[in-house]
Amino acid sequence: MPASPPLAEPWRSVAVELRRRGMRWTPTRRSIIEVLAQTTGHVTGVDIVERCRRRDPRSVASTVYRTLDLLEELGLVQHGHGANGREEYHVRPSDEHGHLHCEQCGGQWDLGVSEVAEFVAHIERVRGFSVDLSHLTLVGRCPACGPEPLRPQSAAIRRGAIRGP
Secondary structure, eight states: OOOOOOOOTTTHHHHHHHHHTTOOOOHHHHHHHHHHHTOOEEEEHHHHHHHHHHHOTTOOHHHHHHHHHHHHHTTSEEEEEOTTSOEEEEESOSSOEEEEEETTTOOEEEEEHHHHHHHHHHHHHHHOOOOOGGGOEEEEOOGGGOOOOOOHHHHHHHTTSSOOO
């Protein structure tokens, strides 16, 4: 494997943190960090494994996923689930957010806390349920794809026939 350039913060600190926890700083772990340092936004675990294997064919999926778990503890990645249920990672999340997913074109957009605050507060108040936005994905159609054919319950909600408590 060719020599790698120095890592920028916060990625450089990962090696120190691994050693502090009694873990080794291996070529595979360095490869994972290098891949993530060049990634922004959302990426699947499978994509990360494939990118690591292109850098170092000895990369093992289980090591990648264990390292991703550690990096989530450190706040460098946050896992969530896309519209199809697959696990995704948001690299260096700046804030907690959910997602909008267009079922027509496959587009995905971040859904900020302020956009869903009233909905989340309602769920917490009525159900006593604490919402983790990183796992919230709303599926529908984006403006570019046009309105979706309304499902019966969605149509009833929009015309006001179904109301919340």
